[in-house]
Amino acid sequence: GAGVSQSPSNKVTEKGKDVELRCDPISGHTALYWYRQSLGQGLEFLIYFQGNSAPDKSGLPSDRFSAERTGGSVSTLTIQRTQQEDSAVYLCASGETGETQYFGPGTRLLVL
Amino acid sequence: QQQVKQSPQSLIVQKGGISIINCAYENTAFDYFPWYQQFPGKGPALLIAIRPDVSEKKEGRFTISFNKSAKQFSLHIMDSQPGDSATYFCAASPGTYKYIFGTGTRLKVLA
Numbered sequence: 506g507a508g509v510s511q512s513p514s515n516k517v518t519e520k521g522k523d524v525e526l527r528c529d530p531i532s533g534h535t536a537l538y539w540y541r542q543s544l545g546q547g548l549e550f551l552i553y554f555q556g557n558s559a560p561d562k563s564g565l566p567s568d569r570f571s572a573e574r575t576g577g578s579v580s581t582l583t584i585q586r587t588q589q590e591d592s593a594v595y596l597c598a599s600g601e602t603g604e605t606q607y608f609g610p611g612t613r614l615l616v617l
Numbered sequence: 618q619q620q621v622k623q624s625p626q627s628l629i630v631q632k633g634g635i636s637i638i639n640c641a642y643e644n645t646a647f648d649y650f651p652w653y654q655q656f657p658g659k660g661p662a663l664l665i666a667i668r669p670d671v672s673e674k675k676e677g678r679f680t681i682s683f684n685k686s687a688k689q690f691s692l693h694i695m696d697s698q699p700g701d702s703a704t705y706f707c708a709a710s711p712g713t714y715k716y717i718f719g720t721g722t723r724l725k726v727l728a
Contacts, residue, residue: 509660536714547720548661548706555714596660602714605651608660 507531509609511597517615518587526582526612530599537580538606539572540596548596554580555602587616619644621709623719630726636694638722640707643688647709647717652681652692655704655721664705665692697726 510529518524530537539551550564554574565571569588574580584591592615598606622641630636640650648669653661667674667681667690674681680693694701707719 538714538716545723548718550716553714561714598660604649605663605666606716608653608662610658610660 509597509599509607511595511609511612513612514610515613515615517617519617520589521586523583523585524587524614526584526595526597526614528580528582528597528599528609530578530580530597531607532578534599534601534607535577536600536602536606537574538598538600539580539582540598541566542594542596542611544593551582551595584614587614589616592616619717621707621717621719623707623722625722626720627723628725630697630724632697632699632726632728634697634726636697636701636724636726637691638705638707638724639689639691640709640719641687641689642709642717644709644711644717645688646711648712649710650681650683650690651708651710651716652679653706653708653718655706657703661706694724697724699726699728702726 512527537554541549552572553561556577557574569585572582594611596611598608600606651666652664654664655661665676665679678695683690702725705722708716710716
């Protein structure tokens with residue numbers, strides 16, 4: 506079946522611009538996660554959705570970062586006024602709470 | 618207490634050799650321990666996972682060894698192949714949504 510998909514696969518933007526990253530989870534998965542992976546680094550947790558609500562936003566680095574999920578499905582991660590340190594791979598994962606997380610291919614963001 | 622410590626950071630193995638990656642944790646509430654494999658430019662993919670009621674799980678050339686008393690678990694890749702060259706992440710979860718990931722091990726298998 507279809508896995509987690511993310512778009513765009515690559516995004517180059519200028520410092521100060523806003524970006525939106527999209528995640529389409531596996532159909533039926535109630536849990537959705539966003540992670541950030543900097544070059545050669547591990548996975549940094551950003552936010553967790555259960556259905557459309559986000560009980561844990563503790564990993565969002567600043568108030569420039571926000572995310573929403575609609576219809577218990579698609580999620581959008583928005584970064585406002587991007588900074589060069591936001592450059593990273595943004596990974597989305599979906600699953601059932603307490604069970605395996607399935608990752609998408611990621612969006613590679615480069616802020617110039 | 619929420620950390621998962623992974624070692625080594627990088628590993629070079631000859632083709633046909635055994636690759637061993639280790640992880641250690643502190644939180645005894647963790648009860649699910651997956652390993653993920655990540656190729657360059659791709660997202661992590663689940664490789665194999667174990668729960669603490671067993672001490673070992675084997676799937677093909679991949680084996681997880683789990684030592685509950687030592688709070689350690691390891692991934693063994695038998696007969697390592699160049700196609701196994703990737704970054705490997707261990708993780709631990711207390712059975713909730715939260716995953717704590719290790720920092721990753723970059724494996725290179727020489728042909």
